[in-house]
Amino acid sequence: MIHPLPLLVFSDLDGTLLDHQTYDFAPARPALDALAEIGAGVVLASSKTAAEIAPLRNEMGLAAWPAIVENGAGLLPADTAGTDDDSVYRDIRTRVARLPPGFHGFADMSAQAVARLTGLPLTAARAAKARQFSEPGLWKGDAASLATFLDAARKAGLHARQGGRFLTLSLAGTKADRMGALIARYQPRATVALGDAPNDTEMLQTADFGVIVKNPDAPALPPLAGEATGRIIRTDAPGPMGWGHAIFDLLARLGLTKESPTDG
Template sequence: MTDSLPLLVFSDLDGTLLDHDTYEFAPALPALRALGRVGAGVVLATSKTAAEVAPIRSAMALDAWPAIVENGAGILEPGTGGTGDDGTYRKIRAKLRALPPGFEGFGDLTATGVAALTGLSLEAAQAAKARQFSEPGLWKGDPSRLDAFIQAALASDLHARQGGRFLTLSMGGTKADRMIEIAERYGKPATVALGDAPNDAEMIAAAHHGVIVCNPQAPPMPLLDGEKANRITRTTLPGPAGWAEAIFDILEMLGLSKEAASHG
């Protein structure tokens, strides 16, 4: 597989390969099947935990490929379920106890509390709490002390990253870092990265072919390096329909369309 892999696709989930509202991926199925016919790999890259990603990966018939989880803090290996070693997470929680108070993480909440905070179902909240590599949460302390907390976290070798809502602490690693690491496993094939949000920008910029998937429910992503040279493109359709649009365009550009169309 390593020597002949024609393409390795890295994809965000929510709002990209999954519909923003329905969480369905049916519109992307033709493109997923086309990638399978050409022998390309598809690596999911998401903020979700391994417990959340494993059933989605199985539903997409992508168990043969690794997945990037917890925004790049860890990897779900091929063929494995959602459970795994939480040693890194326990180290993060231990470091947190020595930091100035004010941060409330998922580990401080029950599944019911996470469900209330996120709008997830209780079952989904339990999967979101099954963390291995990072701790998201909210700063509940004095706003003027947040910078001091972040500096203390950095001094304890914790990386702090502010997302759209949550401040997430980890031992480091981004989606882009993991993309490069996984691509090296497979002999550094041509890479495609697709996403719809700022936390996907590094991954999109680091791929050979980047795609910004239209998200009408959020402000447009800023112009990225590579767009003027058409190395990074934007879809006109949102979610999985836009995802499929981009994949078929890239297969055409790479001369793989005939092979992708074979066998139906």
């Protein structure tokens, strides 16, 4: 008998499963091991590119699961390092070139410039520039010109989302959109999403259970629908430590432990 997937976990990376300062995930390793023991799936969901996520996914032992990349604009299939297909990205850049001036994207920047803007090491900045599904960048014009630019982008079929630092253009698609498709594919008994930032809100609200991971280095998320009933919780510990605590608490809450059967 094939048992249904007991739990499917969707997790943001920076500030959530990865420490905000060190990018270490070691404190979450026991929880990752516990999830593997019960046969749960873990889908990484991040603004990072496939080139950035693939080695992290391998290191975490999660290569058997797909990953949501570039904030939901694309998907990194399971058991692969991805492809070199940048046709979607080239399409985006072609459309951007026809828009009013003022947008300075990653394609317009050197790896050194991206490293300075993001604080990433140079090798990581090169991986961040390996775009396939979206184009982050800086707006160099004034507010009035931005409104004109965004209207033109919308008419060109581009979806724009302003993050904490970058304005990102894509052909649409969010973390929540990708979640819905993966939930339909794997049909887990329960889902949980973990994140620390406003761009994780849709993901947190889409899952059966949401976890807002404490990040002392970023503004706190405002209260979300579901917190009053306990469907969405907040961790006391930050980053991967809080991530691990939340996963163990949820496994206990659902009766999903190594000793508990997952088939009935």
